[in-house]
Amino acid sequence: MRIVWQNTPPVSTNQIIACLDADKTWKPQTVLTLLMRLIDKGFLNSEKHGKERTYAPLITRQAYASAETSSFFDKLHSNSIRSLVSTLYDGKNLTSEEIDDLRSWLEERAGTP
Numbered sequence: 001m002r003i004v005w006q007n008t009p010p011v012s013t014n015q016i017i018a019c020l021d022a023d024k025t026w027k028p029q030t031v032l033t034l035l036m037r038l039i040d041k042g043f044l045n046s047e048k049h050g051k052e053r054t055y056a057p058l059i060t061r062q063a064y065a066s067a068e069t070s071s072f073f074d075k076l077h078s079n080s081i082r083s084l085v086s087t088l089y090d091g092k093n094l095t096s097e098e099i100d101d102l103r104s105w106l107e108e109r110a111g112t113p
Contacts (some may be wrong), residue, residue, distance in 0.1 A: 001043060001044075003016050003019045003020070004044065004056070004057050007019070009054075009055070009057060010047065010054030010055060010056045012053065013028070013035070013052070013054075016031060035055060039055075042058060042059070043059050044056065
């Protein structure tokens with residue numbers, strides 16, 4: 001999706017493959033499978049022009065991030081914020097400043113001082 005958004009749509013399969021990071025040595029079939037999944041989820045539109053297939057986004061970055069985050073949150077944490085924060089904390093991925101920011105954010109959302 002990042003590559004499609006970074007280029008002027010429609011973007012061809014070859015353009016997408018050429019834009020992949022050098023460390024991603026994906027086979028063309030792998031890229032096509034990923035693109036088909038994005039189409040099936042309603043994130044991309046695809047059209048065929050001769051032998052070439054092009055893609056255009058059907059969703060904004062913000063909407064995509066929201067959909068993927070919701071899916072991740074549901075699948076890995078059963079929609080439990082406590083589970084998510086616990087995983088981050090136990091993995092030593094949260095600093096004291098981040099914990100304070102999270103506390104402030106939660107208090108703002110809850111309407112408590």
